[in-house]
Amino acid sequence: QVQLVESGGGLVQAGGSLRLGCVASGSIFSINVMAWFRQAPGKERDFAAGISWRGTTTYYADSVKGRFTISRDNAKNTVYLQMNSLEPEDTAVYYCAAARDGRWTDPRIYDSWGQGTQVTVSS
Secondary structure, eight states, X not given: XXXXXXXXXXXXXXXXXXXXXXXXXXXXXXXXEEEEEEEOTTSOEEEEEEEESSSOOEEEOTXXXXXXXXXXXXXXXXXXXXXXXXXXXXXXXXXXXEEXXXXXXXXXXXXXXXXXXXXXXXX
16 A cells, blocks of 8 residues: 655645655555546546656646646655646646556545645635
8 A cells, every 4th residue: 555645735825836755654665556537526537647657658637738737856765746727727636646557547546545735826
């Protein structure tokens, strides 16, 4: 089992930036994909960005492409989400997730989830 702990959420004005972090522990050898999802009140949990754990592949939802950057530091077992040019529509709880394999945008492939961190963007 993999344990995930997120950090870095908060309140920011529109146009501002935040960086989220997610530290993985436990059965890290089983991870092939790490991703960030987000869930706004009353809405489904949506894929935002994903990164391969060992390679260089990244993938972004259209809504965040060009504004968000996902990266990882394997030495620290940590994945980051740098969020720039934030908009009120980005307000949500952000979740880190880990998977062995599958379609990255499908939340059902992810075995492990963090507790979530709140991001609020004021207009």
